[in-house]
Amino acid sequence: MSASLSAASASEDLPTLLVKIFGKDRPGLTAGLFDTLAGYGVDVVDIEQVVTRGRIVLCALVTEPPGVQEGELRATVHSWAESWGLSAEIISGTGDNRPRGTGRSHVTVLGNPLTAESTAAIAARITGAGANIDRVFRLAKYPVTAVEFAVSGVPADTLRSALAPRAGEFGVDIAVVAAGLQRRAQRLVVMDVDSTLIQDEVIELFAAHAGCEAEVARVTESAMRGELDFAQSLHARVALLAGLDASVVEKVRAEVRLTPGARTLIRTLKRLGYQVGVVSGGFTQVTDELRERL
Numbered sequence: 001m002s003a004s005l006s007a008a009s010a011s012e013d014l015p016t017l018l019v020k021i022f023g024k025d026r027p028g029l030t031a032g033l034f035d036t037l038a039g040y041g042v043d044v045v046d047i048e049q050v051v052t053r054g055r056i057v058l059c060a061l062v063t064e065p066p067g068v069q070e071g072e073l074r075a076t077v078h079s080w081a082e083s084w085g086l087s088a089e090i091i092s093g094t095g096d097n098r099p100r101g102t103g104r105s106h107v108t109v110l111g112n113p114l115t116a117e118s119t120a121a122i123a124a125r126i127t128g129a130g131a132n133i134d135r136v137f138r139l140a141k142y143p144v145t146a147v148e149f150a151v152s153g154v155p156a157d158t159l160r161s162a163l164a165p166r167a168g169e170f171g172v173d174i175a176v177v178a179a180g181l182q183r184r185a186q187r188l189v190v191m192d193v194d195s196t197l198i199q200d201e202v203i204e205l206f207a208a209h210a211g212c213e214a215e216v217a218r219v220t221e222s223a224m225r226g227e228l229d230f231a232q233s234l235h236a237r238v239a240l241l242a243g244l245d246a247s248v249v250e251k252v253r254a255e256v257r258l259t260p261g262a263r264t265l266i267r268t269l270k271r272l273g274y275q276v277g278v279v280s281g282g283f284t285q286v287t288d289e290l291r292e293r294l
Contacts, residue, residue: 013094013095014045014063014094014095014096015063015064015092015093015094016045016061016062016063016064016092016093016094016095016096017042017061017062017063017064017070017073017090017091017092017093018059018060018061018090018091018093019033019037019059019060019061019062019077019088019089019090020057020058020059020088020089020090020091021033021056021057021058021059021060021081021086021087021088022055022056022057022058022086022087023055023056023081023084023085023086023087024054024055024056024085024086025051025054025055025056026084029056029058029084029086030049030058032080032084033058033060033077033080034060036076036077036080037060037062037073037077039076040065040069040072040073040076041065041066042062042063042064042065042073043062043063044060044061044062045061045062045063045096046059046060046061046096047059047060047061050137061096064092070092073090074090077090078090102152102153103131103152103153103154103155103156103158104150104151104152104178104179104180105131105150105151105152105154105155105156105159105176105177105178105179106148106149106150106151106176106177106178106179107122107126107148107149107151107159107163107174107175107176108139108146108147108148108174108175108176108177109122109146109147109148109149109172109173109174110140110144110145110146110172110173110174110261111144111145111146111170111171111172111173112143112144112145112260112261113145114144114145114146114147114172115171118170118171118172119147121166121169121170122149122163122170122172122174123149125162125163125166126149126151126159126162126163128162129154129158129159129162129163130153130154130158131151131152131153131154131158131159132151132152132153133149133150133151134150134151134152135149135150136148136149136150140261140264142261143260143261143264144260144261150179155178156176156177156178159176160176163176164176187273187274187275188274188275188276188277189269189274189275189276189277190276190277190278190279191276191277191278191279192278192279192280193278193279193280193282193286193287193290194280194281194282196259197258197259197262197278197290198256198257198258198259198262198290199257199258199259200255200256200257201217201220201282202252202256202280202282202283202286202287203216203220203237203238203241203282203283204216204217204220205252205255205256206241206244206248206252206283207237207240207241209244209248209251209252210240210241210243210244210248212240212241215240216237216240216241219233219236219237219240220233220237230281234281249283249285249286252283252286253285253286253289256286256290262294263294266294267294276294278290278291
């Protein structure tokens with residue numbers, strides 16, 4: 001980047017052109033557009049490109065060409081786009097994007113499915129918290145849909161307070177993390193086992209074999225409501241399993257159901273260099289086997 005561009009791109013008075021190209025994606029489009037623009041001596045200020053279901057949207061923010069070449073540039077870009085079967089739009093203006101607000105965060109949303117209704121509700125909550133959505137992009141499509149909102153304007157804690165308690169109502173899982181280099185440096189992921197990594201509560205699987213599943217479930221629900229602390233609830237539930245044959249362990253191992261996407265998540269995290277840990281108040285005979293499987 002030239003020194004003149006560095007100074008100019010910081011100026012709100014810099015004359016710029018926003019060139020938008022959209023249509024069927026094909027190899028060579030990006031190179032072709034910038035080869036066309038290169039003939040007019042413009043500098044690149046910003047680029048955004050996305051391809052969705054084979055359709056490309058390519059936006060290039062460039063400096064206004066010197067002299068009186070803008071009209072010629074417009075005609076040339078439109079002619080190039082037409083030759084590729086694309087649509088083009090060129091908008092005059094000044095400056096770059098407005099400065100992003102402080103308090104930048106990443107809001108990750110997972111749904112199965114991710115509905116338009118829940119997406120609208122999440123976006124409204126973000127706006128209601130005083131934040132702005134700067135970008136949205138997909139992280140995963142199978143077996144769950146995951147998207148990430150890049151958000152600015154309020155602290156991550158504020159967003160977390162606004163979104164996390166409502167995740168159940170939206171039918172999604174939501175995570176909010178402050179932006180910054182420390183986010184990229186994190187290399188440890190720790191997750192709960194019961195009803196998170198797996199779909200089941202392990203102790204309730206044991207209880208089903210002991211014929212006391214309903215009683216154990218009631219104690220679990222009481223603990224979830226805060227009526228019992230963890231130690232009390234664990235002792236109460238394990239007491240109901242007294243006398244259960246040890247051979248049931250193998251049966252329970254076979255009955256455990258991984259949460260959709262769990263295997264892919266663990267495999268991807270490991271490939272990216274993350275250490276993955278699990279925590280559970282359940283049975284190591286089951287969690288150790290899960291650790292080996294994943």
